[in-house]
Structure formats: C-alpha cells, structure tokens
Amino acid sequence: MKVLVAEDDERIAEVLESALGRSGFEVHWEQDGESAWYRADTEEFDAIILDLGLPQMDGLTVLKRWRRGGLETPVLILTARGQWEERVEGIEAGADDYVVKPFHALEIVARMRALIRRSKGVATPRIPFGKYELDMRSMQVTEDGLPMDLTPQEFRLMAYLLHNRGRTVSQLEITEHIYRQDFERESNAVEVLVARLRKRLGHDVVKTRRGFGYTLGDGY
Amino acid sequence: MKVLVAEDDERIAEVLESALGRSGFEVHWEQDGESAWYRADTEEFDAIILDLGLPQMDGLTVLKRWRRGGLETPVLILTARGQWEERVEGIEAGADDYVVKPFHALEIVARMRALIRRSKGVATPRIPFGKYELDMRSMQVTEDGLPMDLTPQEFRLMAYLLHNRGRTVSQLEITEHIYRQDFERESNAVEVLVARLRKRLGHDVVKTRRGFGYTLGDGY
DNA sequence: GGGGTGCTGTAAGCGTTCTGTCAGGTTGAA
C-alpha cells in the first residue's frame, strides 16, 4: 500500500513514516502543498495523509484541486486541536476522515487501513506471489500456505519489492523506503539484506539488474 | 434475521437500516435506551446493534441489564472514536463485538453475519480455543471445562488476542486496547503481562514474532 | 483501622536475535 504524506513538520512526518512503514505501508513524503498536489496528480497512491497547514499551497486548496481534477484517492486530513471549522471545511472539500493533532501513530495506521479497505471495496490485503503470499494485516508471508518467518527488515524489503513488482527498484530507492531518513548512503546494507531475503526465498526470486537495481522475478 | 438497532442519530440509523435491509435483515429501530431495553427484553432478536450514547438509559446500562436478565442475543456496540474505555467497558459488560464510528455500513453487515453465525453455532457467545474456552459474559476462561482464574488484565489480553486470532498484534496495539490512553509507552508492562498469561496457558500458546508482536497459536 | 492478600506496573539484568559493517571474493560490462 502506497501512501503519500503531505506534512511540513519533519518530526511528525518521521513519526508517521516509521509507524506506517512498520505496518507495511510504503510511505512517500512531500513537504509542501504544491509538491504534494503535483505528486498525487501524477502518481497513483492508495491513500493520502494531508496536513492542512502546508507552505506554498495550503492543504484545503490542495484537496479541492485534487477533487476538482477527479482524484478519488481517500484523503485523511490532520488538523490542529480545536480548529474544528477546518475539519468541517475539510470534509466538505472532500476529505474522507480526519485526525486531530496530537495523535497516536497507531490510530493513523488503523484509519489508513480502514480508508483503503473502504475505497477498494473489501479488497484483500494479501498479495499473492507464486507459491508465496504476503499478508499485510498479519504481517506474514506464507509459502504454500505455511507461515515463514521473515525478520522485520526482510519483510519490509519483500513488501516493497512486491508492491513494485515488475519494476526495477534501485538501491537508493530501497534505502529511502525502508531505512531511517538519516541512514548512511554508502553502506552496503541493502545488498546484505537482499542476500538474506534470497536465502529465504531462493536465489532467483530477486533478480539483480547490475547498475540499476533489483526486480522481483516475473517467473511467477 | 431480525436485528434491533438502538441508535438515536437518525442519519446513522437510516444508513444501517438500508444496508442491513438490502442484505436481507429485518431491521427494527429504537431511539432511546429504555425502549431498546424493553424491546429486546420482550421480543426475540437475532442480534442487536447498540449505540453507547443513548438518551434515557445509557447503552452500557442497557447492555448490563440485558445480560443480568439472562439475554444472550449477540450485541455489537457502536462507540465514538477514541472512546476506548467505552469499548473495554462494553466488552466487559457483555458485548460481543464493537465498531468505531464512523464506520462503513457494509462492515456492519459483515460483522452482523459473523456474530449471528457464531451465536447460532454455539449457544452462548463463548469463544473456544483448543481445550480452553473464553466466555465474554462471565469473564471466565475454562480449561477442559474447569474454570481457571485469570486476573482482569490477563483476561483482557487473552480476549484481545482471541478476537484477533491468527493475526499478529503489536505491543503498541495491545497497549492501546487494554491500557489507559496516557499509558507510558516505554514500559515493558505488556511483556510482563504476556509472561503472566503464558504461565497460565502454557508457554507456547502465545507465540512471539520478534519485531512484530504476538500471535495466538494456530495449533488449535 | 490494621494487617493480609492479590494485582499490576517498574526496573534491572540477561540471553537471543537482528542487522549494519567490514574484508575479501565474484561477476559482468566495456
């Protein structure tokens, strides 16, 4: 599940990214209204978390422009405590849910799940992949129906690759998605992690495209 | 299938009525606690949807009176977001399930079906689990039919795990469901509690998934 | 009201598992 977080406060964004990331979401982050608008207008997300107080273009405007442009992605807005007119306006502008700051990260996760589930009908949070199946809800991967134990980091990598099946994702991209923001770029942690995942899934499941990145085998 | 909806908000009631009606349920609607209580006390329903914030007699009181009077109809409670104490209290008062507002009508339908199926299969809303059985009404767990003593907190944990059987629930999630809202996050209370529950049920009943959380064994 | 009893969160110490680092080997493209 791919989520866009439009939030200028770095601290909040990090909290969200870590909580959502841990729960198997793939988080993309934009810091100002205009970038956020452009991003969701050109790329497909499963849900959007939108702070109303954004620089460049304020959240409400962004939301209205999205809706006017036909964007149907569910949007959860973040509002400051007490600003309830904002909430009303937000809902009227097309928000699907709102959460008041300060919030518990897990609440956001739960609401994201609910929003996405609702928007997809009763979509299964399971992604099949050959004899494997990745279940976001229980955070488990099964092989031929039997649960296999992946470590948290391995699970995140697999989830990310699976979400981008068929595409080649670069090491940098992986780093940005499953590691903390300040993570050392020169490290070979991703390579090691890939090796570990391969040890579990079989070597050929993850294909290396030298110089570009990795792809999840299409053999499935 | 005959369902009683106890809800004072007319808008919500209508949504429920239409969704349930379309799914083949027969919906009866009461707007205040006292009428709802009387109705279910004198008429037989297959399930009840109960809003906790009712005029005349508050939902929790209604529920407790029903249960004290021996009513065994499954009850799904509706609570406002964030009112998690309500949920805990509701479950303890004998609710079989709960849904947080705002909700998706179809979700209610699905849960109704599940509740009714469960209640017809097993006469009482007891959740069997291997040689154990958890009874929400009496707040008791039996082992091979013999009552075993769990402390309130242990019972809540077990109930929560059992409600989420097969899923891995994180420590954070557990914290949010069985502790006060302002509970210290850094504490290891959950770990200690799990250890205590294990001492009662046997060590392998609750499985640890390092980095993810806990799962109730599927071996049952 | 005083003492006992059981419940529950805190804290510290310990073992296990995870994961990034490093060094050295392998691969593949030019």
Next chain:
DNA sequence: TTCAACCTGACAGAACGCTTACAGCACCCC
C-alpha cells in the same frame, strides 16, 4: 584485462523480549 558493482560470511553492537524481584495500591476481613 580492468574496474566498478555486487555477493558473501564473519563479527559485534544494538535492539528486543524474557525473567525476576519489588513496591504501590486496592480490596477484604476481622
């Protein structure tokens, strides 16, 4: 052949969860 990109196994620090002891608290019974 050369070189960067990538792989691999060993290792050590960090993170995580378990256990135990303890103290505060509520409750109960005399």
